[in-house]
Amino acid sequence: MASIFSRIIAGEIPCYKVAEDDKNFAFLDINPVAPGHVLVVPKKEVDYIYDLDEDDYVSLELFAAKVARAIVKAIPCKRVGSATIGLEVPHAHIHLIPINKESDMNFFSEKAKLSEAEMQHIADSIAEQIQ
Numbered sequence: 001m002a003s004i005f006s007r008i009i010a011g012e013i014p015c016y017k018v019a020e021d022d023k024n025f026a027f028l029d030i031n032p033v034a035p036g037h038v039l040v041v042p043k044k045e046v047d048y049i050y051d052l053d054e055d056d057y058v059s060l061e062l063f064a065a066k067v068a069r070a071i072v073k074a075i076p077c078k079r080v081g082s083a084t085i086g087l088e089v090p091h092a093h094i095h096l097i098p099i100n101k102e103s104d105m106n107f108f109s110e111k112a113k114l115s116e117a118e119m120q121h122i123a124d125s126i127a128e129q130i131q
């Protein structure tokens, strides 16, 4: 069965899309550690990120860097932290999280509660900064 992220990429499940290219897709995490928390995923469904072939892995990282540069412009923060965990959803993904200090990269902290309108505004603001 297709992963939830493959179903998002196919448009079967809604998401707050930020960007896509021929190989990769970026959208807001539905349960954000911080406003502007983005997931970057390869369109090819591979469970573990380090099982991606070299070309796809490099493509994913370069795409993630482009999205991270857009997040910094759209969301007030010092930097964007990145993390690969992948224990919950078996489809490789990189978490991009706006941070001001190390402890902001905390997946156990209380999640940001944002309305649909706020999520859409954040996604649109980041999308506008993609170059």
Ligand code: AMP
Residues within 6 Å of the ligand: 004, 013, 015, 028, 029, 030, 031, 032, 039, 084, 085, 086, 087, 088, 089, 090
């Ligand atoms: P992990 O696999 O441990 O890296 O975590 C998976 C992440 O995917 C979590 O941060 C979830 O909040 C996020 N997530 C799960 N389902 C969705 C969805 N439908 N849309 C956006 N994010 C999701």
